[in-house]
Amino acid sequence: MSNYLNNEATASTEIPRNENEVENANQTGLEKPAFDPIKRIEKGFQFFKINEFNKYPDYYRQLAEKQEPKFLMFACSDSRVSPTNILNLRPGEAFMNRNIANLVPAFNKLRYSDIGAIIEYAILALKVEVIVVIGHSRCGGIQRLLSLPDKKTSYDFIDDWVSVAKPAKEKVISKHPHASGEELQTLVEKESVMNSLVNLLSYPYVRTGLADKKLKLIGGYYDFVCGKFEILAVDSDIKPTIDI
Amino acid sequence: MAGKFKNCITLCCTGKPSVVEDMATNGYTCDDAIEGLKKLLSEKSDLESVAAAKIKQLTAELEATDTNEFNPVERIQNGFARFKKEKYEKNPTLYGELAKSQSPKFLVFACSDSRVCPSHILDFQPGEAFVVRNIANMVPPYDTVKHSGVGAAVEYAVVHLKVEHIVVIGHSCCGGIKGLMSFPDEGPTSTHFIEQWVKICLPAKSKVKADCSDDVDFTDQCTNCEKEAVNVSLGNLLTYPFVRDAVVNNQLSLKGGHYDFVKGAFDLWNLDFAISPSLFQ
Numbered sequence: 001m002s003n004y005l006n007n008e009a010t011a012s013t014e015i016p017r018n019e020n021e022v023e024n025a026n027q028t029g030l031e032k033p034a035f036d037p038i039k040r041i042e043k044g045f046q047f048f049k050i051n052e053f054n055k056y057p058d059y060y061r062q063l064a065e066k067q068e069p070k071f072l073m074f075a076c077s078d079s080r081v082s083p084t085n086i087l088n089l090r091p092g093e094a095f096m097n098r099n100i101a102n103l104v105p106a107f108n109k110l111r112y113s114d115i116g117a118i119i120e121y122a123i124l125a126l127k128v129e130v131i132v133v134i135g136h137s138r139c140g141g142i143q144r145l146l147s148l149p150d151k152k153t154s155y156d157f158i159d160d161w162v163s164v165a166k167p168a169k170e171k172v173i174s175k176h177p178h179a180s181g182e183e184l185q186t187l188v189e190k191e192s193v194m195n196s197l198v199n200l201l202s203y204p205y206v207r208t209g210l211a212d213k214k215l216k217l218i219g220g221y222y223d224f225v226c227g228k229f230e231i232l233a234v235d236s237d238i239k240p241t242i243d244i
Numbered sequence: 245m246a247g248k249f250k251n252c253i254t255l256c257c258t259g260k261p262s263v264v265e266d267m268a269t270n271g272y273t274c275d276d277a278i279e280g281l282k283k284l285l286s287e288k289s290d291l292e293s294v295a296a297a298k299i300k301q302l303t304a305e306l307e308a309t310d311t312n313e314f315n316p317v318e319r320i321q322n323g324f325a326r327f328k329k330e331k332y333e334k335n336p337t338l339y340g341e342l343a344k345s346q347s348p349k350f351l352v353f354a355c356s357d358s359r360v361c362p363s364h365i366l367d368f369q370p371g372e373a374f375v376v377r378n379i380a381n382m383v384p385p386y387d388t389v390k391h392s393g394v395g396a397a398v399e400y401a402v403v404h405l406k407v408e409h410i411v412v413i414g415h416s417c418c419g420g421i422k423g424l425m426s427f428p429d430e431g432p433t434s435t436h437f438i439e440q441w442v443k444i445c446l447p448a449k450s451k452v453k454a455d456c457s458d459d460v461d462f463t464d465q466c467t468n469c470e471k472e473a474v475n476v477s478l479g480n481l482l483t484y485p486f487v488r489d490a491v492v493n494n495q496l497s498l499k500g501g502h503y504d505f506v507k508g509a510f511d512l513w514n515l516d517f518a519i520s521p522s523l524f525q
């Protein structure tokens with residue numbers, strides 16, 4: 001059923017990463033060598049092994065024994081917003097969930113066990129100190145949410161998932177009835193981060209952590225159009241919306 | 245207090261305004277505060293234990309401000325500043341194009357473990373890989389009720405972004421897999437979510453237990469399970485019709501990987517299978 005291609009990296013020469021190669025791979029062009037995913041993965045791992053893993057053996061030996069990340073981060077699956085890249089994180093710093101539109105749904109054992117398991121493990125087993133939810137510009141998930149209801153196209157999963165952020169959409173529209181286009185989308189992207197932070201409060205271990213002052217919540221927003229990172233909220237800025 | 249007031253008047257009259265200023269601007273000194281507290285406690289002795297607790301807390305807080313305390317906001321801001329300077333501003337063409345749209349070739353499933361980020365271990369740069377990270381890098385079978393998060397990510401990547409390769413990457417010393425191997429298969433759970441989640445890869449545990457002889461130690465069993473769980477996830481990917489269609493049409497490949505951070509090794513394998521298109525009408 002499966003073929004094993006063993007790729008233990010043994011290269012001894014330093015292989016510098018060519019940023020232009022990445023650039024070329026991302027651009028469309030007329031004459032482009034066929035993309036070889038196996039080579040790409042091999043090269044990537046070799047780069048890491050030579051420039052990181054072999055260079056800092058004590059660091060990686062210690063890490064192999066135990067991880068003690070201070071952060072739990074929620075970020076979008078979008079290929080452009082990896083917190084490791086944009087926040088220059090080191091291995092061992094952040095336990096991470098990546099999902100469409102960096103959403104944190106409220107506590108629900110039936111529907112959202114993936115998110116629940118991450119929060120439960122991060123707080124109870126790893127004892128992280130900070131939970132960060134990072135939104136970003138031009139988010140496809142939020143864009144889809146704004147286009148709902150859509151009578152023409154339907155998805156099996158996407159529309160249902162992004163509706164986790166529906167309270168954020170409704171709040172923005174009621175506060176900014178004349179907003180539209182990119183301005184509206186940015187407002188909802190940011191409000192969705194706040195909504196996710198509020199949803200975090202529905203997990204008992206988050207509430208206990210906050211009450212014991214062992215946990216901090218932070219909301220962030222990465223704008224890759226302008227090249228900015230904004231801190232939207234820290235701890236006490238987070239207030240649950242009151243349902244009337 | 246009366247004594248001090250008398251002093252103040254006297255000093256005022258003798259033309260020494262400094263003490264008055266002190267009381268008006270700086271106001272309370274630490275000694276004043278302690279005097280005030282002592283007076284209160286002598287009048288209301290039942291407040292002693294309350295006061296003791298609060299003083300203890302205050303002392304701890306003050307002690308903490310002395311040490312090099314972890315400042316998460318600063319860490320985030322410094323990290324971004326470094327990325328902006330060393331990457332974002334140095335590659336304006338790349339980041340300009342990425343701002344307009346993304347066209348990653350990979351969808352990658354990796355564990356939430358802080359040590360196995362694909363941006364580190366495979367050096368993925370912005371734009372290269374659409375990433376899902378969860379406990380033990382699991383792909384559950386198609387289920388719109390129980391697993392909409394993973395479903396949405398797979399759907400978006402395959403249908404909308406049209407990625408060409410899905411790679412599921414397991415890793416050494418995975419806490420989720422260790423839990424799967426340790427938790428009892430039946431009976432009440434002791435966690436809200438974790439046990440329920442890792443049971444997605446129960447078939448991997450069964451296979452490992454069946455294949456392994458009694459002298460294979462627990463750690464090695466876990467390593468085998470880490471790899472078998474990847475195969476279970478790859479199989480589960482085929483329960484998504486849009487994945488099946490893309491695979492059958494040779495538009496999508498499925499690969500499994502395992503990162504061993506003890507040895508510093510990366511295994512990669514293809515999922516080869518023969519599918520007759522006629523079976524999927």
